[in-house]
Amino acid sequence: MGSNPDAAAAATAATEALLVRVPGLDYGVLDQLLGYALRRAQNALYLDFHRATAKAQVSPQRFAALVLVGRNPGMRQGVLAEAMGLHRSGALRLTDWLTDRGWVERRDDNTDARRWGLHLTPQGRRMLSSLERQVQAHDQALIDALGDQAPALRQALERLAEVATRHCL
Numbered sequence: 001m002g003s004n005p006d007a008a009a010a011a012t013a014a015t016e017a018l019l020v021r022v023p024g025l026d027y028g029v030l031d032q033l034l035g036y037a038l039r040r041a042q043n044a045l046y047l048d049f050h051r052a053t054a055k056a057q058v059s060p061q062r063f064a065a066l067v068l069v070g071r072n073p074g075m076r077q078g079v080l081a082e083a084m085g086l087h088r089s090g091a092l093r094l095t096d097w098l099t100d101r102g103w104v105e106r107r108d109d110n111t112d113a114r115r116w117g118l119h120l121t122p123q124g125r126r127m128l129s130s131l132e133r134q135v136q137a138h139d140q141a142l143i144d145a146l147g148d149q150a151p152a153l154r155q156a157l158e159r160l161a162e163v164a165t166r167h168c169l
Helices: 005-019 028-032 034-052 060-071 077-084 088-100 122-146 149-168
Strands: 104-108 116-120
Touching: 034 060, 034 122, 060 077, 060 088, 060 116, 060 122, 077 088, 077 116, 088 104, 116 122, 122 149
Parallel strands: none
Antiparallel strands: 104 116
């Protein structure tokens, strides 16, 4: 799976378009919906994240997978899928993307050759280290912009995730 700069530019433009509030347009119930506000914020954060990591063409999902593999050497692809809330086929595509770049490798388990574990390569460790610095700087800018509200927002979002998960089950 190669990267497509034109597709990436189109996705960025589409995300930017979602952030614009059209003057004079009545948004009706949307302005009252927490989910709509979260989605707009998510779009803005995704775009900002993309700008912070543009050279590596890493999405938040790809970054999260790289962190999880780096912190949990030997984790199975199915565990990665579970940890990220992905279908197994989504984790396969994500893992393929990371392996295609030489950042992650699949190794067989010493006790069962049918089980493959995911490991960062030396190149992957270097990339993760660089990305962590970029993403932490990006996150710190968000925290600075929110000031004293940042801890409360983080706590509220964690609580919202817990509540939403219980309602979906």
